[in-house]
Amino acid sequence: MTQLMTEDGIRCDGRRVDQLRNISIKVGVLKNADGSAYIEFGKNKILAGVFGPRDVHPKHMANQDTGILRCRYHMSPFSVTERKNPAPSRREIEISKVLKEALQPALILKDFPRTVIDVFVEVLQADGGSRCAALDAAAVALADAGIPMRDLVSACAAGKVADRIVLDVNNEEDQEGQADMPVAIMPNIGKVTLMQLDGILTPDEYKTCLQTAIGGCRTVYEVQRRALVEKYFESGEQ
């Protein structure tokens, strides 16, 4: 077993307990998609593409009252050390559903009855916390596609490693740590759209962990914001 944290609180990748990995987001990287974003979240490399609103196929899925949202989270065969079978696995189907449910509260789909918005997320390189990074990229891609949104969705994980609450759990910490809690929020409205917990925490640890994750989400939001501003208002005039 690798040592996850030194005595003076430095983690296995050299970060402090409250430090995020490096994040960079680029908006509008795909020409054929209506909206797209590419995120590098530590060693995670994830591409998100959004299509729509467009006609629903198969037709029976269409809803007369509102638009619908479909999400596909997929890991490339080369995204992990062992080749991953490209067929959708149980985990990918689950994360697709989780992403959809985390994005849906932010979208105003009532304006587009009988249509669908498709979100495709392709993980090119995975390093723990890929669902949060995927969510961050998908939210920016949706904004890039011009889908009406109540707020952006920012996501970040926190967890418990070597009996301490840490921000932004990486792959080793996820595998060998004690708990992992991905959280997504709508930062301006202050609402949580995703909260999962894998592991065991005491009530106090739970509160600290949630607060730590929300703090991380707010930092991520600034990066998302900067990416959108850079694409649309790069000339910088106000």
Added chain:
Amino acid sequence: MMDVKRRYVIPGDVIASGPLRPEQNVYQDGDRIISTCVGISEIFENAVRVIPLTGVYVPKTNDLVIGKVIGTSPLSWEFDINSCFIGFLPAQDVFGRDYSPTKDELKQRLNIGDLVAARVANFDRSRDPLLTVQDRDLGKIDSGELIEIAPSKVPRLIGKRGSMIQTIEMATRAMITIGQNGWVVVSCDNSEGLLKAVEAVKMVDALAHTPNLTERVKSMLGVPEGENNDTIND
């Protein structure tokens, strides 16, 4: 000139709070007014709205659109109007009230692939947009160059009281038909004017968010500096 407050916003940005009226692309949360898209917010006479910089075309009643015939049914044509909804043009609109599916052939008038300038006669949440060609300057477009621009940039191409489009039309002697759905048809007798006009339309599409655009278009077209200044910041 009345005071208009403008600001760049992204979804979730609080534009203002207080007793203001939410208009396009914003929503009210308590007493805060929040943007729903990437764009430029405007507060004007107690109304708040956001001019979007991205997004698809959502039809509105009375919009002039340019559509492409993609199919026919016994009683109507179906149009691609660059939107998530398909436009319908009833056959009676073209053939008159005595239209009969047994006697008249829809494809004689409009065939698949034809471009048509039409007006949105009716559109609501419950059904697809209904088009009409019964107005001046509407109907089949026989010649011209089709350019696709972002629907959100159409107002910029028209300009204040049509200033931008007039500038381009006068400098190139081209006829430009602008559909609110982002499809623009440029026709011109001389090929040089056509190329210039196409270039100008594309330039507006690419640089829509920058100030002093009319001036830049004018200098690209070689028009001397005029008094008709129109900038996004004035």
